[in-house]
Amino acid sequence: MRILGIESTCDDTCAAVVEDGRRILSNRTASSAAEQNLYGGVVPEIASRRHIENISAVARSALAEAGCTAADVDAVAVSYAPGLIGAVLVGVNFAKALAFAAGKPLVPVHHLRGHVAALYLTHPGLQPPFLCLVASGGHSHIVQVTDYTHFTVLGRTVDGAAGEAFDKVARTLGLGYPGGPAVGKAARGGNPRAYPLPTPHVEGKYNVSFSGLKTAVLNAVNKANMTGEGVNVADMAASFQWRITEILAQKLLDAARDTGAARICIAGGVAANSQLRDRLAAGARALGAQLYLPEQALCGDNAAMVAAQGYYEYRAHAADSAYLHNWALNGLPTQDIEAG
Ligand code: KG4
Numbered sequence: 582m583r584i585l586g587i588e589s590t591c592d593d594t595c596a597a598v599v600e601d602g603r604r605i606l607s608n609r610t611a612s613s614a615a616e617q618n619l620y621g622g623v624v625p626e627i628a629s630r631r632h633i634e635n636i637s638a639v640a641r642s643a644l645a646e647a648g649c650t651a652a653d654v655d656a657v658a659v660s661y662a663p664g665l666i667g668a669v670l671v672g673v674n675f676a677k678a679l680a681f682a683a684g685k686p687l688v689p690v691h692h693l694r695g696h697v698a699a700l701y702l703t704h705p706g707l708q709p710p711f712l713c714l715v716a717s718g719g720h721s722h723i724v725q726v727t728d729y730t731h732f733t734v735l736g737r738t739v740d741g742a743a744g745e746a747f748d749k750v751a752r753t754l755g756l757g758y759p760g761g762p763a764v765g766k767a768a769r770g771g772n773p774r775a776y777p778l779p780t781p782h783v784e785g786k787y788n789v790s791f792s793g794l795k796t797a798v799l800n801a802v803n804k805a806n807m808t809g810e811g812v813n814v815a816d817m818a819a820s821f822q823w824r825i826t827e828i829l830a831q832k833l834l835d836a837a838r839d840t841g842a843a844r845i846c847i848a849g850g851v852a853a854n855s856q857l858r859d860r861l862a863a864g865a866r867a868l869g870a871q872l873y874l875p876e877q878a879l880c881g882d883n884a885a886m887v888a889a890q891g892y893y894e895y896r897a898h899a900a901d902s903a904y905l906h907n908w909a910l911n912g913l914p915t916q917d918i919e920a921g
Pocket residue numbers: 591696716717718719720743744745747748759760761762765849850851852853854855880881882
């Protein structure tokens with residue numbers, strides 16, 4: 582079964598064709614990240630305008646690369662939430678129109694479920710159940726993936742997301758957007774112990790919190806500037822990266838140990854972080870669990886992950902024609918990965 586995936590929840594306009602949820606036939610993206618970098622973060626209005634300009638061409642080229650037309654795909658899958666509403670609307674309405682015109686089912690995909698499905702594209706043999714940290718620019722969840730369409734959230738951030746913390750710290754250090762890769766690069770050669778940064782206290786065994794950590798970075802930078810000493814950017818980037826990856830890894834490994842998880846996974850933009858990947862490799866080995874990492878190129882937003890999850894959502898609703906032909910997307914659950 583071939584599914585055309587559409588993704589436009591943030592600053593990437595993406596389309597892809599995936600076969601049976603596992604094999605990428607094409608995966609195209611037009612990103613406005615370079616333009617957003619001029620403003621130090623995503624300007625929603627700019628994201629929406631670029632989606633409108635790019636979506637038709639991106640979808641056309643994804644279909645062409647896969648060697649098919651809209652008539653040849655079995656369904657259209659689209660990320661419907663969470664995301665910037667103006668950005669989401671572009672992809673959702675494009676997908677609706679295409680599905681309706683081609684007489685194909687329309688499969689709504691929760692964006693974070695899509696991130697999890699990037700793992701299926703990287704590891705053909707991986708099947709639920711597994712434990713997964715989903716860490717992106719807007720969310721940081723520890724979820725039990727009990728099957729392809731059933732998720733239980735064990736822990737989440739009580740304030741900002743991990744990716745957003747990377748972005749804020751990058752901005753504080755003048756490193757540009759997106760912050761994650763910039764901090765990772767700046768941290769090379771820095772001393773992770775140069776600036777002692779706190780692990781913020783948080784209620785809930787598997788919850789995380791980053792606001793105290795972001796404030797600690799800001800205060801240390803302000804202090805260094807006031808004394809005229811100036812902050813050592815490499816050392817601060819390394820110290821922050823070490824602390825935040827330690828927090829994320831520790832919580833995930835605690836949850837894995839307590840639930841007896843045999844398989845541990847990570848997904849979302851932050852899953853591209855090398856330090857997090859290395860730390861988890863060591864932690865999983867110590868627990869005797871198997872670690873599955875998504876391919877670096879599939880960690881950030883892309884439409885292949887949406888098409889992959891779309892395949893499993895389609896299968897779960899195969900007997901429900903009203904659901905699959907609900908082009909108005911009436912009655913959709915919105916922000917929740919469990920209900921999604
Ligand atoms: O999943 P994603 O591409 O989009 C959202 O759904 O939000 O995640 C984007 C986030 C950004 O905050 C970005 O700074 C972060 O992922 N990110 C990283 C890395 N690459 C991207 N964070 C840490 N290390 C990275 N290498």
